[in-house]
Amino acid sequence: MNTLLIILAFVCLLASIVCVFTPVPPAVPVAWVGLLLARLGGAAISTPLLVWAAVVGVLLMVLDYVIPLLTTKQFGGTKWGVWGCTIGLVLAVVGLPFGPTGLAGVFFWPFVGAFAGEFIKQQDLFPAFKAAFGSFIGIMTGSLAKVLYSLVLIVITVIKLF
Numbered sequence: 001m002n003t004l005l006i007i008l009a010f011v012c013l014l015a016s017i018v019c020v021f022t023p024v025p026p027a028v029p030v031a032w033v034g035l036l037l038a039r040l041g042g043a044a045i046s047t048p049l050l051v052w053a054a055v056v057g058v059l060l061m062v063l064d065y066v067i068p069l070l071t072t073k074q075f076g077g078t079k080w081g082v083w084g085c086t087i088g089l090v091l092a093v094v095g096l097p098f099g100p101t102g103l104a105g106v107f108f109w110p111f112v113g114a115f116a117g118e119f120i121k122q123q124d125l126f127p128a129f130k131a132a133f134g135s136f137i138g139i140m141t142g143s144l145a146k147v148l149y150s151l152v153l154i155v156i157t158v159i160k161l162f
Contacts, residue, residue, distance in 0.1 A: 005041030006161070009034045013157060016150040020143050021106060024093070028057040031150045035157060043160040053153060060145055065089055068138030072114045075134025076127055084117025085110045085135040106143075110135045 012034030019027035035053055039045040072085045088110035115132035122128060 002041040005037050006043070009037035009041055009043075009157060010154075012037060013150060013154045016153075017147055020146045020150070026061065027146045028061050028149060031153045032057050035153050038157045038161065043157060045157070045160050049156070053156075057149065060142075060149055064142040064146065067142050068110050068114075068135045071134040071138035071141070072131050073134070075130050075137070077114055077118055077131030077134055078121050080117035080121035081114045081128070081131035081135075082117070084113035084115070084120075085131075085138075086113070087117075088113025088135070107136060107139055110139055 012030050016027045016031035016034060019025050019030050032050075032053055035045060036050060039050065068085055068089060069082050072081050077085070088108075091109040091113070092105045111132045114135040115128045118128035118131040119125065
């Protein structure tokens with residue numbers, strides 16, 4: 001067993017939980033790399049497990065962008081709110097050099113985008129806030145899913161090491 005690779009694997013796996021709350025680096029690939037490093041370090045992680053983790057990871061990454069849009073709409077958002085949330089998600093990923101970025105940006109920009117889009121459309125604070133809250137719920141749901149993904153990969157790695 002290669003101790004350095006195992007240490008790096010756990011660094012990646014633990015760092016992936018922190019990465020959930022930052023737009024860059026993305027948490028899911030960091031967690032998957034941790035799983036791969038554990039395999040290369042001697043953990044009994046099979047190729048099908050690596051493929052399964054990659055497929056689930058890609059699905060999570062896609063859903064991470066789709067869920068806030070769906071929850072914005074479910075909370076009464078119109079196309080304007082959904083577009084605002086989409087622009088906010090892009091701003092969070094790009095990490096604008098001005099204003100909140102990192103942890104704050106992940107939650108801030110989609111919320112502001114959905115709020116601005118709805119307020120421009122309806123000129124009413126309550127529906128705009130409700131749609132923006134929907135985007136926040138979506139972001140939190142995606143974040144929770146990524147944390148669970150990282151935790152599952154940590155548990156799998158520990159089990160496969162011993």
